[in-house]
Amino acid sequence: MCAKIKATKQKRMWCKEWLRRREDIGSHMTILRELKHGHEADFINYMRMDPNTFYKILSKVEPYIMKEDTNMRQSISAEARLHATLLFLSTGCSYRSLQYSTRISKQSLSAIIPETCKQIYEVLREDYLKTPSTPEEWKNVSNDFWRMWNFPNCLGAIDGKHIVIRQPPGSGSYFYNYKGTYSIILMAICDANSNFIYADVGVNGRVSDGGVWANTSISQRIVNHTAGMPEDTKLPGSDKTLPFVFLADDAFPLQRHIMKPYPYQKQTTSERIFSYRLSRGRRTVENGFGMLANRFRVFLAPINLPPEKVDIMVLACTALHNFLRKDEINQYSQPEGCLETECLSDGIVAPGEWQQTSADLLGLQVVGRNASIEGKVVREKYMEYFQGEGAVSWQNKFLNDSGNVSYNV
Structure with missing residues (x-):
């Protein structure tokens, strides 16, 4: 053999x-x-x-x-x-x-x-990346929104963004979203300076916006009255006592603590003004996502990593965003045209460059969420306030015949 x-x-x-x-x-x-x-x-x-x-x-x-050297290798x-x-x-x-x-x-x-x-x-x-947890901390956020964006009793702007990823092996349609891509969702709240005060990431792209928000820890604390939010208070220069609210878009449900625009069809002048004032405050979270994608360009193409690794990468970027915005703002300034801006003299809103370049970070666009009766009442009172004591001199300049904000496009 x-x-x-x-x-x-x-x-x-x-x-x-x-x-x-x-x-x-x-x-x-x-x-x-x-x-x-x-x-x-x-x-x-x-x-x-x-x-x-x-x-x-x-x-x-x-x-x-840091790691230690060994006898085998450095x-x-x-x-x-x-x-x-x-x-x-x-x-x-x-x-x-x-x-x-x-x-x-x-x-x-x-x-x-x-x-x-x-x-x-x-x-x-x-x-x-610390979320406010006491009435005093939340009021600091609210004071900035009133000073910078003329929206009273506002605790932040909410939005959800799809972080596009490569389809994970064996995942089927689990991460497949309505835009025809695979994604995980970053749900965030921004303060008046476009800093993130809350970030939740990891839900698969198939889940609706309401489902994502309802299952976040901050949403559950709000429902359970354990978020440390301030009690209802009078609006500036008014006798109206209203709750503190978060600003959201059409994709979110209208609730006592969540304000969203009126339906865009057949809006009255008062409703259009409210929708403009709300969209003006919501610009903070839109610009926050714009800066995130502009500086961390890993978000501009599908990320070819397992979802759990993408989750921690996204959280690291949100923390770095806040660090650079707060401590190193001169090194984190944005190129001209990057952010959405408005000209108060002629009523023109210029969309930020990120709206064209970061197509992979599109917002959630599902509409038709059920509104609570209490949410409708709160929104009507805010609408009345913006028509009366809380009116600003330029608000009518930003309305067009369709009821939308005028864009310079």
Whole structure:
């Protein structure tokens, strides 16, 4: 009997030689450190933030993402891990492409980026993504809405956005939405400065807007009266006592604490004015999503990652958005034309550039939700207020014959 000859299999290296040289001269990390000293403008153009901001974030997450060297291999530094993660979020390039610029294998990137996103969210959420929980904290949000957007007793603007993903293997139509794509939904509330004060992500794209909102923790706390919301109070300059409300669009149910526009068909002048004043306040969440997609361009194309990894990535981006908006606003300013704006002198609203470029972040458009009787009463009282004591001098300029806001398109 012939002896069996075992084919010798060539042993594979644990890491390719060119990947191990990430710390050598000419590597991406070397360029990053060189730009840090004396080339700040180029650093900002490259990383979408200045060196101080990058290393401030690094100081927060480094204790949680740094790894120890072993006898077998040198670990990937915390600096390189954060650099790769922010580069992925800001460009949306694939792991395969990113490995050549970071000298980190795509297999390692697939573990490093979700882990770093999770730690970014964990270290930032307490200070930068905190939902108000006391009447005083909610009133601070309300005061800003009245001062900046002329809507009283407003606790935030609500919207839901589809984050488009590649169809997960074996998922069938579970993530398939009405627009013909696969997605998970980001449900968020923004304050008057377009900062996120609440974010819930992960519900599959098939679920309706009402179903998403009703199952969020904040919605359940509102229903159970455990959200810490203030008691009903008088509107500025008026004897009308009304509840504090959130501003929403047609996709949401009209309730005591949720205001949405009147149906667009056959609106009266008073109803049109109310709808304009509400849509003006809702601009904060629309612009919030616009800034998110403009700075973190990973959202501009279907994300080819498992849904659970997309969830934590989205939460990390919302926390980073707030961090940059609050602490590094000069480095997070938006290009001219990016945000939706209005000209009070001629009554023209200019849609933001993000409305054309971020088609994958379209809002939920389902209409016809049942309205509660109490919600209708509250809306009518707000409508009367905007026609009387709460009127602003320019509000009639923004109405056209169809009852919609005038856009410069």
